[in-house]
Amino acid sequence: MAKKVSMAGIFPPIPTPFDAAEELDLKALAGNIEKWNKTPIHGYVVLGSNGEMTYLxxxxKLKVYETARKHIAPGKLMMAGCGCESTHSSIQLTKQAAAIGxxxxxxxxxxYYKSKMDNAAxxxxxxxxxxxxxxPVSVYNFPANTGIDMTAELVIKLSQHPNIAAVKESGGNVVKMGE
Structure with missing residues (x-):
């Protein structure tokens, strides 16, 4: 099992910058992170939805992980977007992200097959x-983008797994978050 991490605090989802030719602008990413390191945030969400993960x-993705890890200040965590449509691809990408740091x-x-994504799936x-x-793993609920809205009961059940450390809830339902 993975080491425990504290997920308390603020973890902003950071954008992935591109240049005029639509290529990754890793220099801009590094500069942004170095500026944000001066703030009291606790870590970064790298390659979440705002990070354009699905388009890379x-x-x-590996270049973004490497650049981010190199420039994130010591003591600040890096949460890496690793979700793919296939479980196998997600696991392989996660192993690479972990090796990078x-x-x-x-x-x-x-x-993609959201009609089959019931609670059991x-x-x-x-x-x-x-x-x-x-x-450690963070579950990400973003119904506007996925068409899947995880129930509070499902999230509670998933949270019982010893390697699930957090939930990124982007559904906007404050009542559900309170559950």
């Missing part, structure tokens, strides 16, 4: 990821 190739893996629900997906991940 695997090689580009990610502290937590963030997994959005696979949604989501429990299986997240459990398999958490079992295989060398780093």
């Amino acid at each position: 190739s695997e090689a580009e 990610a502290d937590v893996a963030l997994f959005i629900s696979p949604c 989501l429990i299986d997906y997240y459990t398999r990821l958490a079992d295989a991940s060398p780093i």
Whole structure:
């Protein structure tokens, strides 16, 4: 099982900058992180939805992870977006992110076959990821983008797994978050 991490605090989702030719602008990413390091945030969400994760190739994702890890200040955590449509691909990307230095893996629900993503399928997906991940896992609920809205009961059940450390809730339902 992965080491425990404290997920208390503020973890902003950071954008991935591109140049005019639509290539990654890793110099701008590094500069942004160095500026944000001067703030009291506790860590960064790298390659979440704002980070354009779904649009990048695997090689580009690895470059973003490497650049972010190199420039994130000591003591600040890196939560790396590692969710792919396939469980196998998600696990492989997570292992690479962990080797680069990610502290937590963030997994959005696979949604291409969203009509098949019932609670049992989501429990299986997240459990398999958490079992295989060398780093703690964060479940990511973003119904506007995935068409899947995890219930509070499902999130509570998933949170019982010893390697699931956090939930990134982007549904906007404050009442559900209170549950």
